[in-house]
Amino acid sequence: MILGQRNRHGVSMGVRRSTVVAAVALALGSVSLTTLARAQTANDLIARKAGAQSDKSRLLVEGREIVYNRDKNTVAASGDVELNYGGRTLQADRVTLDRTNGRVHATGNVRMIEANGTVTTGDRFELTDDFRTGFIDSLRSVQETRDAQGPVVTRFSAPRGERVDGQTTTFQNGTYTACEPCRDNPERPPLWQVKAARVIHNNEERRIYYENATIEVAGVPIGFWPYFWTPDPSVKRESGxxxxxxxxxxxxxxxxxxxxxxxxxxxxxxxxxxxxxxxxxxxxxxxxxxxxxxxxxxxxxxxxxxxxxxAFLPGPYGAGDRRWRGSIETTGRFNINENWHYGWDVALLSDKWFLQNYKIRSESFAATNYVLPESTSQAFLRGQGDRSFFDMRAMYFQGLSFADWQKQLPGITPVIDYDKRVNGPDPIGGEVRFQFNFANINRAATQFSSTSIANRAYPYAPPGFQSVLPTAYGTGLYGTAIPYESCAVFQRGACIVNGLAGNFARVSAEASWRRRFIDDAGQTWTPFAYLRADGFFNNFDGDGYQNYAVTNFIRTQGNDFVGRVMPAVGLEYRYPFVADAGRYGVHTVQPIGQIIARPNETGYRRIANEDAHSLVYDDSNLFDWDKFSGYDRAEGGVRANVGIQYNVATPSGWTGSALFGQSYQVAGHNSFGAADLLNTGAGSGLDSRASDFVGRVQVNPSENFSLITRGRFGKDDFSVNGFEAQAVANFKPFFPIAASLTYARYEAQPQQGYLYRREGLRPAVAWDITPNWSIGGSVLFDLDRYLELRDTYATALGGLAAIDKRTERWTVAQTNIGLTYRDECTTLSVNYLTSPRLAATGMRDTDRTVLVRLELRTLGQSNVSQSISTTTADGIATR
CATH class of the missing domain: 2.20.25 (N-terminal domain of TfIIb)
Known part of the structure; x- marks a missing residue:
């Protein structure tokens, strides 16, 4: 067997001892040596006779006593002897150089240091006078290199070894390991080692060969190989x-x-x-x-x-009707210059289940909402300057779950973003910003979602789904056909349209200006203005699937152009009040006010909202000029945003901050209360004249502890419409534990399809039990799951509710628990993972997996993944 090496880095270090009592330099040519008293004269003679010889052709001998025997033609050195030749250093208690046959005999604490830092020790060395060839008794060799994890020390040992030409060392009945010996009991076997009849280390080839080898863990054999080889630990890449x-x-x-x-x-x-x-x-x-x-x-x-x-379900729920399956993926990243680069990520799949069924690693794979996986292909060009940014990319999304209908997923060809900031010209000064965006999106079929309980189990299924499912699974479990879609015709309040069929292009350009002034009283005034223009080019596919269903709401035939211009002027005011309370810290209270005047938004009923789906109103965007997340919607009317901010910092390192505020639609039409195809602003907290309150509190008692909370509260009764909290504690170095606790709760938004509140809790902990053992993990509790189980299945699937009667609130949605052992030579980790998935039954099942990884550093690693789920995977047959 040949073990290759795919990623490894190596460097070497030199070691040299230089305690000299007396020294004699001996040239390899014919030189007469005197006694210790004439050492200096001998050195002079050597230097004269060596002439133009380089330092590497001379042998330097250091020792407490040096004796030259003319009759036997030998030189004997004793007492802290050190010989240097050709970048190698030999240290011993006693060394004898036989000049007749050119052999060096070293005994007593013998130690040889190579130029690359490798240290070889033994009881007795018999070498040629250039140290390149010979025999070593009780051989031990230590080499320090570096790999991707950092420095690594490898150790060879054998009762006897042979060194050939300075490049190959053969260890008879040798052992190899990267583990340190036990300090308390050095004779105890290391955690792992390779024992072989012969271990051959070839420095020229940078390979280690093993003959009749056994791998032992804690002294117990676990495997036998007649022959294999591995790269030297210093090798970065090696075939095998x-x-x-x-x-x-x-x-x-x-x-x-x-x-x-x-x-x-x-x-x-x-x-x-x-x-x-x-x-x-x-x-x-x-x-x-x-x-x-x-x-x-x-x-x-x-x-x-x-x-x-x-083994797999038949289409459209699996690839049971396919014999040939496969994938081709490619990734590229290239730099044009220091500011510009381009690249791509492209995946071509035979079917949506292939990657998951065969456990194929994919850089295009991603999961959304912990359930629905997808593959994203894209090509891009990006430029980055000091105050400018450009990005152009084309994207294609392939759904990898049975619930995805590919015709409903969009293609982007392309999307272009440009952002440039410059200093404003005199006399206005300030900062001028230019923004540009172009997007072209196409889709073959309109995508609906129901905002009622009906059909929640199959929100994205293609036509004919209700007739195929009973056949695929038998009528014993599903005796009644399942309806496909309740939104046969678009009904406001009952349906939302996630995307229309056709081709939709939009070009947007915006120029803005702002400048900050601070008056003598410390008040901060920031006037700003912007002008934005948008053009929408709609090419509705009259033959597109399901476009007929929204004809009562939006034009779905032929071409249509919608133009929009949005000018705006505004002013932001801040006035910080600062109080220095000495050891109680510096406190700052800052009221903030902002007003923006602009005309009403137009044209939103005639466009396909593609990039402004998400709207989350909280403290982070309270003072944004436009709170929509994308370009398709533009906030209009006169709006005022007000708030108060508090900061504190103490000499002991305690810091804290808080923000509380509200937004008001002062005049004009409220864009967030205007219903588009997605009901984007409905239930956002901004859809009324006076918005919900938003706030944030953050406390950092020290650098090891932090607490942050934020929330959105009803304007009338201060009810909690959204709340997030996270506490992080790092007890190191006093106690080896780090922990965090995250909680989030968001009220239902039925107008957007969220029929139930969303609530979750995620504790996480990491504990270094010992310097080598650690345990950690996290658990995500889905605290609203029981509501959906109680109502959705009963309404949408009838008798299926009797199959799953779970109503407990503490449903585990995701788990990651791992136990790890790590030392200088070994890494062993065992992880238990659970995650939800949308199974072929249409329900969310739990996937349970055990991952085991064992790495013997410098030798290789092995990974084992085993699913222990009893439920049916996406695309997998139950039989």
Whole structure:
């Protein structure tokens, strides 16, 4: 077996001792030596006879006593002897140089230090006079290098070893490990080691060969190999086999992969991952990587001819009707210059379930809402200056859950953003900002969502879904056909449209100015103004799926253009009051007022809102000029924002801050109360003339503790419409524990499809039990899950409510618990993960996985992932 090395870094360090009592330099040529009393004369003679010889061709001998025997033609040195030649240093209690045969015999605490810092010790050395070849008894070799984790020390040992030409050392009945010996009991076996009949370390090839090798953990053999080799720890990249990988799932059976890494050249490599599954056959994966002067790219491909297609559900719920499945992905990042770079992430998949079914690593894979996965492909060009920014990209989204209908997912071709800030010209001064955005979005089918309880289990299913499901699963469980969509015709208050079919382009440009003035009383005045223009080019697809359903609300035939101009002027006022209370700190109270005047928003009923879906009103955007998250909507009318801010800082390091405020629609039409296709502003807290109150409190008693809370409270009764809190405590170095607790609660927004309040709690902790052992994890509790279970299934799926009667409030939505052991040579981690997923039944099931990772540093690592779920995975058949 050959173990390759894909990522490793190495450096070497030099070590030298120089306690000199008497010294004699001995040239390799014919030189007469005198006694210790004439050492200096001998040195002079050597220097004269060496002539133009370099320092590396001379042997320097240091010792307390040096004796030259003319009859035997030997030189004997004793007492802290040190010999230096060719960058190597040999230290011993006694050294004898036989000039007749050119051999060096060293005994007693012998130690040789290589130029690269490798230290070799033994009881007796017999070497040539250049230290390159010979034999060593009770051999021990220590080499310090560096890998991606930092410095690493490797150790070889053997009863006897042979050194050949300074490049190869053979350890007879040798051992190899990267673990430190036990300080209290050095004779005890290290945590892991490789024992072999012969261990051959070739420095020229930078490889370590093992013959008849056994790997031991805590002295217990766990594996035997007749022959294998590994790269030297200093090697960064080396061709060869990587550590094997194992997999087991219900649909795939038992599987094993032995990856092979091929270092084609310093700038490119190829990794092959042949994997055999007992149920599905041979899966081939490959990854090609190449680096250039300006960047790099990689290409990943995977493919299989499935042997047991019945392991997966039939379409459209799985890939049970496919024999050939696979994927091709590529990623690239390149620099044009120091300010400009471009790149891409592209994924082509045979079906939406392939990556998950076969556990394929993918850089395009992402999960939303902990449930719905998707693959994102994009290409981009980005520029960054001191005060400017440019970004252009095209994006394609592929849904990877059965609940996704690809025709409803948008394509972006492209979206362009430009932002530039400059100093304002005299005499206005201040800062001038230019912003530009262009977006072109297309979609094949209109996407609806119901704002009622009905059909919550299948909000995105394609036509015909209700007739296929009973057939796919049998009528015993689902005896009644499930309705597809209640929004047959758009009804305000009952439906929202997440996206329209067709092609929609928008161009937006904005120029703004602001300048801050501070008067003699300390008051801060910031006038500002902006002018924004938008043009919407709507090309409705008259033949697009389901566009007919919204004809009563928006034009859905042919082309349409909508223009909008939004000028605005405003003023922001702040007046900080500062009080110095000595040891009680410096306190600052600052009232803030802001008013913005602009005309009413127009055209919002005739556009497809694509980039302003989300609207979260809190303290972070209380004083934003426009609180919409994107360009498709533009806040209009006259609005005033007011608040008060408090800060405190004490000499002991205690700090705190608070903000509380409200927003008012002073005049004109309230954009947040205007219903568009998404009911964007409904229930946001901004949809009435006087908004909800928003606030934030943050306290930091020290650098190790912090507490931050923020909330949105009803304008009439101060009811909690939204609340977030997080406490973080780091007890180190007094106690090895760090912990956090996060809580969030948001009231229901039925106009936007959130029928129930959203509430969750997430505690997390990390505890270093010992310097080597640590445990940590987090648990996410879904505190509103019981509401949905109680009502949604009963209404939408009838008898299915009897199958799942869970009504407990403390539903675990996600768990990550891990136990880790780590020392200088070994890492062992065991993780237990649970996460929700939208299973093929349409319900949210829980995926439970155990991950085990073992790394023997410098030797390799192995990962095992095992699902222990009893529920049906997305696309996996129950049989």
């Amino acid at each position: 086999f990587l550590a094997p990988r194992y997999i087991h799932t219900k649909a795939l059976g038992y599987g094993a992969a032995i990856p092979y890494f091929w270092a084609i050249s310093p700038d490119k490599d190829l990794t092959l991952y042949p994997t055999f599954h007992s149920r599905q056959g041979f899966l081939m994966q490959a990854e090609y990587r190449q680096r250039f002067h300006t960047g790099g790219l990689n290409i990943r491909a995977a493919g299989i001819a499935q042997q047991d297609e019945d």
